Amino acid sequence: MHPNRNFRNIEIEKKYQLLIEKVFGSLIFAHSEGILVSHVPFLLDESCEFLEMHLVRSNPILRHLDTPKDVVFTVQGPDAYISPDWYGVPDQVPTWNYVAVHIRGRLERLPQEEIRGVLERLSAVTEARLEPKKPWTIDKMTPEVFDKMTRQIVPVKLTIAKIEKDGETKPDMSGTWKLSQNKPDDVRHAAIEGLATSNIGTEIEWMRRLMRELDE
Secondary structure (H helix, E strand, O other): OOOOHHHOOOOHHHHHHHHHHHOEEEEEEEEOOEEEEEEEEEEEOOOOOEEEEEEEOOOHHHHHOOOOEEEEEEEEEEEEEEOHHHHOOOOOOOEEEEEEEEEEEEEEEOOHHHHHHHHHHHHHHHHHOOOOOOOOOHHHOOHHHHHHHHOOEEEEEEEEOEEEEOOEEEEOEEEEEEOOOOOOHHHHHHHHHHHOOOOOEEOHHHHHHHHHHHHO
16 A cells, blocks of 8 residues: 555545445465465455455465465556646656555355355346346356356455454555645646546546545
8 A cells, every 4th residue: 555644544435435346356365385366356245344256266276265364355446647747837756646445354265056146246236337238147048057167166255354443443454545635736636637638547537536526
């Protein structure tokens, strides 16, 4: 996470919202032989206490999940290069704005019979975003083909760890919302306008929206 606290004072609700919107992240697992990383879709449970996901059966992380293991899970939102020319003030340098959440927790393997429920919940959320397209469902598959394909993936659950902070028990989640909030409002607004002409980054319109929301 960014060391500047101006970018880290983020309400927990905003962190949850990023997880709900993004549904894709990076699973990081360290063990005695090194570090393993997997990029996977996921779903934040309604309780906001755990993430559901699945791994391909050949994923080396699964070889270590005979018991639950500590992991880090990262989710990145929009990011964008910020040119100093956009600010309209002297003595500025290039930078990169971005939004990200880091989660610490325990990853465990779930019984194989739970794979259908995990897939149904994840696909329901993502397919709903494709309206007015009629949602894809598992029922569209031949049962034999579905069973064959799902034998190749394994359901897992990441329970978000808890920490004691400021006298409260909170989820072990850190976040960075680097949105030029360290700049005067007029300078930040100029950067927002500059981004309208840029293609350096990802989901730039989402980035512009988040930067504008600082005025609310």
